[in-house]
Amino acid sequence: MTNNDRPLxxxxxxxxxxxxxxxxxxxxxxxxxxxxxxxxFVFWLADSAAGPDAYAVFTGAAGSIFGKxxxxxWSWAFFYHLANGIRHLVWDTGRGLGKEEATxxxxxxxxxxxxxxxxxxxxxx
Amino acid sequence: MSLRSPLGRVLGLGTAKDxxxxxxxxxxxxxxxxxxxxxxxxxxxxxxxxxxxxxxxxISQPLHAVLLLLLCVTMAYHSYLGVQVVIEDxxxxxxxxLAALVLSRFTHIFFAVVGVFSILRIGIGA
Numbered sequence: 001m002t003n004n005d006r007p008l009x010x011x012x013x014x015x016x017x018x019x020x021x022x023x024x025x026x027x028x029x030x031x032x033x034x035x036x037x038x039x040x041f042v043f044w045l046a047d048s049a050a051g052p053d054a055y056a057v058f059t060g061a062a063g064s065i066f067g068k069x070x071x072x073x074w075s076w077a078f079f080y081h082l083a084n085g086i087r088h089l090v091w092d093t094g095r096g097l098g099k100e101e102a103t104x105x106x107x108x109x110x111x112x113x114x115x116x117x118x119x120x121x122x123x124x125x
Numbered sequence: 126m127s128l129r130s131p132l133g134r135v136l137g138l139g140t141a142k143d144x145x146x147x148x149x150x151x152x153x154x155x156x157x158x159x160x161x162x163x164x165x166x167x168x169x170x171x172x173x174x175x176x177x178x179x180x181x182x183x184i185s186q187p188l189h190a191v192l193l194l195l196l197c198v199t200m201a202y203h204s205y206l207g208v209q210v211v212i213e214d215x216x217x218x219x220x221x222x223l224a225a226l227v228l229s230r231f232t233h234i235f236f237a238v239v240g241v242f243s244i245l246r247i248g249i250g251a
Contacts, residue, residue, distance in 0.1 A: 042240040049243035055177040123170040
């Protein structure tokens with residue numbers, strides 16, 4: 001029996017990324033980013049408790065250009081992980097696992113996370 | 126009837142039988158964080174200002190302090206579960222994996238305790 005005609009698993013370099021693959025990787029990446037964000041959250045609490053001087057150091061770092069970029073990144077990570085986490089909860093009930101549905105929900109989650117991030121900074125400013 | 130091979134039985138390898146609780150813990154803490162996180166994001170966006178007084182005024186309100194305590198502890202727990210899976214997936218050497226897991230647990234517990242202590246210090250008033 002020859003098996004020469006069977007489909008081969010795609011080689012990484014010629015593999016067109018399905019958007020569902022990107023959303024899966026992003027879920028993990030944003031999760032790791034927010035593990036670091038958790039430490040930032042604790043620094044905010046600890047510096048608040050420590051007094052105005054320590055707090056000024058915190059707001060100084062957070063208010064710098066680099067700090068602002070990180071804060072925008074973290075806010076997007078939060079909204080993305082939140083939206084995609086709910087997508088995972090829906091999957092856990094056995095719904096929405098079809099290829100087309102998953103692709104649609106992937107785009108929905110990406111767009112929603114950007115919209116929520118923009119809304120957050122609009123309300124904040 | 127056991128489906129395990131004699132070798133597997135002798136080595137005592139196989140499921141640790143705690144995967145289900147890990148799965149549920151991650152989901153339930155995720156649902157809690159969706160609520161607490163949205164509350165916190167909304168609070169941050171609508172906070173009066175970002176001066177030290179504003180932060181103290183916000184954190185010292187009893188309801189805020191309680192929600193922040195829940196957020197801090199739940200975040201540490203959910204983050205630990207997530208980081209644990211990442212370490213288990215990518216760190217293949219047994220010793221390094223064990224060390225990374227212990228370090229991650231210590232780090233999460235340490236920052237959770239610092240957060241809890243800070244909230245209580247502001248909320249109760251030092």
